Amino acid sequence: MTTLTKPEQPSGRRDGAPFLSVRDLSVQFATEDGIVKAVDGLSFDVERGRTLGIVGESGSGKSVTNLAVLGLHNPRNTAITGEIVLNGHELTGAPQRTLEKLRGNTMAMIFQDSLSALSPYYTVGRQIAEPFRKHTGASRKAARERAVEMLRRVGIPQPELRVDDYPHQFSGGMRQRAMIALALVCDPQLLIADEPTTALDVTVQAQILDLLKQLQQETGTAIIFITHDLGVVARICDDVLVMYAGRCVERGTVRDILTTPRHPYAWGLLSSVPRRKAPVDAPLRPIPGTPPSLLKPPTGCPFHPRCEFREYVGDTRCQDERPMLTLDSGRGAACHLPAEQQKSIFAEQIRPLLGRS
Ligand SMILES: Nc1ncnc2c1ncn2[C@@H]1O[C@H](COP(=O)(O)OP(=O)(O)O)[C@@H](O)[C@H]1O
Ligand code: SF4
Numbered sequence: 076m077t078t079l080t081k082p083e084q085p086s087g088r089r090d091g092a093p094f095l096s097v098r099d100l101s102v103q104f105a106t107e108d109g110i111v112k113a114v115d116g117l118s119f120d121v122e123r124g125r126t127l128g129i130v131g132e133s134g135s136g137k138s139v140t141n142l143a144v145l146g147l148h149n150p151r152n153t154a155i156t157g158e159i160v161l162n163g164h165e166l167t168g169a170p171q172r173t174l175e176k177l178r179g180n181t182m183a184m185i186f187q188d189s190l191s192a193l194s195p196y197y198t199v200g201r202q203i204a205e206p207f208r209k210h211t212g213a214s215r216k217a218a219r220e221r222a223v224e225m226l227r228r229v230g231i232p233q234p235e236l237r238v239d240d241y242p243h244q245f246s247g248g249m250r251q252r253a254m255i256a257l258a259l260v261c262d263p264q265l266l267i268a269d270e271p272t273t274a275l276d277v278t279v280q281a282q283i284l285d286l287l288k289q290l291q292q293e294t295g296t297a298i299i300f301i302t303h304d305l306g307v308v309a310r311i312c313d314d315v316l317v318m319y320a321g322r323c324v325e326r327g328t329v330r331d332i333l334t335t336p337r338h339p340y341a342w343g344l345l346s347s348v349p350r351r352k353a354p355v356d357a358p359l360r361p362i363p364g365t366p367p368s369l370l371k372p373p374t375g376c377p378f379h380p381r382c383e384f385r386e387y388v389g390d391t392r393c394q395d396e397r398p399m400l401t402l403d404s405g406r407g408a409a410c411h412l413p414a415e416q417q418k419s420i421f422a423e424q425i426r427p428l429l430g431r432s
């Protein structure tokens with residue numbers, strides 16, 4: 076039986092450095108309408124064996140950030156600046172050949188849409204076996220055995236038969252599992268999961284989250300989990316980065332963000348989640364307005380046109396001055412409100428809305 080192996084001690088790693096370190100990352104696209112500032116000065120770390128959740132509404136730059144880590148942007152219309160250091164290796168500006176080698180081997184991605192990520196023309200087994208053969212030089216027979224084993228690992232029944240099925244012969248949940256098998260076949264040390272369970276029903280979703288957690292415990296993989304679902308965050312993440320308009324507006328542990336969030340945008344995300352104990356007709360509190368255009372992001376705090384709390388700041392800083400994110404033991408929010416005021420507003424005005432005492 077093939078087993079997932081523990082990652083070896085990395086070669087280029089600096090002592091004490093996080094496995095993935097992103098510093099001051101900016102990603103801009105040249106479009107007919109102008110420059111889209113999709114990611115603007117983003118920094119974060121991911122450690123081995125831990126899961127970082129990246130949350131935010133649609134269009135906040137979550138996928139663009141992670142496609143930059145994977146080196147999947149088209150260099151012809153994309154300008155990327157900043158540092159992306161994986162296991163001691165600088166990825167920004169690295170040759171395509173280096174990135175290709177790392178993708179699928181050291182780092183892998185699970186996409187939301189398994190149908191478009193799996194080719195309809197090849198069997199599921201072949202699509203899992205090929206990258207394994209390419210990266211390890213294994214024989215066809217060994218790679219097929221590995222594909223069967225991976226399908227078994229992700230809970231596909233009768234994998235020795237299903238390995239020869241085409242993607243359309245799998246159900247949606249099975250295809251998503253097959254994609255996870257494909258992403259994990261080379262024992263990646265960094266796994267990026269971009270809304271991987273959004274299209275699935277809750278039971279399959281829960282199974283897949285448990286599976287990812289279990290695989291992480293076995294292999295020490297670092298995971299970045301992109302989602303807009305805070306229930307999923309609570310279930311799988313250790314640390315959370317809240318993104319808005321291409322920037323990090325709040326960072327902390329999952330407990331920090333879900334129990335004592337400090338940023339008004341994080342309050343909005345939490346208040347707009349349906350509450351299990353609330354009466355069925357209790358209104359949801361969606362965040363007013365819509366995310367800004369990244370062609371011309373707002374001045375000052377990018378959230379200010381939608382923020383109900385900017386009057387508490389007392390002057391025009393919210394409109395004029397970009398609030399910086401300063402971290403204290405990995406925790407912080409980019410907001411001009413003083414920390415004490417963030418705490419009291421949350422305790423007095425937001426927590427009661429969440430149905431918590
Ligand atoms: N290739 C591209 N060219 C121009 N704009 C893009 C491109 N890819 C993404 N964007 C824009 O970048 C912003 C962030 O997108 P994305 O990272 O996909 O958001 P999400 O947080 O939903 O994953 C969006 O405004 C999107 O329209
Ligand atoms: S800086 Fe001002 S506008 Fe931005 S979140 Fe804080 S209070 Fe609201």
Ligand SMILES: [Mg+2]
Pocket residue numbers: 137138139269
């Ligand atoms: Mg996305």
